[in-house]
Amino acid sequence: MTAEDDFDEFVRARWTATARLAYALTLDHQKAEDLAQDAFTKLWFHWHKVRDGNPEAYLRKIIASHFLSARRRRWRGERPTETPPETVADPATVQVDERLAMHQAMARLSPRQRAAVYLRYAEDLSERTVADLLGCSVGAVKQHTRRGLEALRTDITFATPDELADLTERGI
């Protein structure tokens, strides 16, 4: 198997998880796809070094650093809107409500808070690993995570089912 074939297999195997991570960070399908493709492209140029090691970790590192540096370059602040950008296929379902509410709640977090929360609780990574990925200290990760969770806790995402129903009625 050539290096290219090997890499293509890795892309196919890791695409879904990588695209999920990218979407959790960017909260935008197009940006997420772009970020994921860009990360895999960058990974290819280091493939001969990392293929026998831990390419997943390297890929996560590329995603995190690329996302955070892009946010620094083009930071315009988060502006939650009344209407989410995604088209709601079936607004009556609770699952969609929860997804939309979660989307809005995550959008209110800072990029670092969002990354820390997702990597810790969705990818189940240790604080040390998250600190390495975000290029900060473990203490900073703890702080980002704590503040992120506090923001999420006060957010409507974690409100009662009645309040979620109200959210649906308001078209959110």
Add this chain to the structure above:
Amino acid sequence: MTDDLGAKLALLTDDRPEPADPAAPIRLRIKSRQLRRRTAAAVCAAVAAIAVVVAGTVIGSIKSAEPGVATPSPSPSQRTQNLDFRYTPLPQPWSDEPAFTTQPDALKYAPAFYVTDGSIPNEHWAVASYYSDGCLVITDEGPAKSFGGAKGCFYENWQPDQRSQYKTVPAVIPNAGSPMHLTMVMGAVSAEARKVRVTAGGKTYDTDAIGTPNSSRFRFFAVVVSAAESQVTAVTPLDAAGKIAPSPS
């Protein structure tokens, strides 16, 4: 809440469109990036090569312009040979001594050959021919700053029966009583000429018409007259017999 958070985050990200083959667009990006890298590398290599050449030229010029550095001077014949410049010498007066051997802009004028030199109060001046078929420049060796390193070219715009083409360069020398007006008269005459007679301020000045390797059609001359620029009234080339030399052929 954190127990529930993982599930909610998974819910957040599970509604995404999946491409048929995610490796295909990535392969395209890789090829595009490789192309950009190769192009950038080629551009960088070209820029680096140009920078090395320019830096070498500049450093060489600076070194040659360093004052007070005594370097062995090769003989005129050796220097001329090194220029790799083919020419057929004209009869005397003739100069094939390369000029600008100590000038920062030597390469700009090369190959250049001394025509003549002279002195004005507190300064030494020299004039050199350069460029194929006829330009002159006043060098600032000496330094002859009063003439400001002026230059002129004489290889075109000759009228029928025009026997000389020249340029005047004024210089005003501060003097205790009244400023001294001097004018450099430099130009070209035909290859048949041997001398040039300049009339200025009621006086006549004779100077040699010098042949150089830069031209087989022209000879060059330069003289400083004690007169204002407007007082230069005639520039007449004379042949070997002392008669008025013909126009350049």
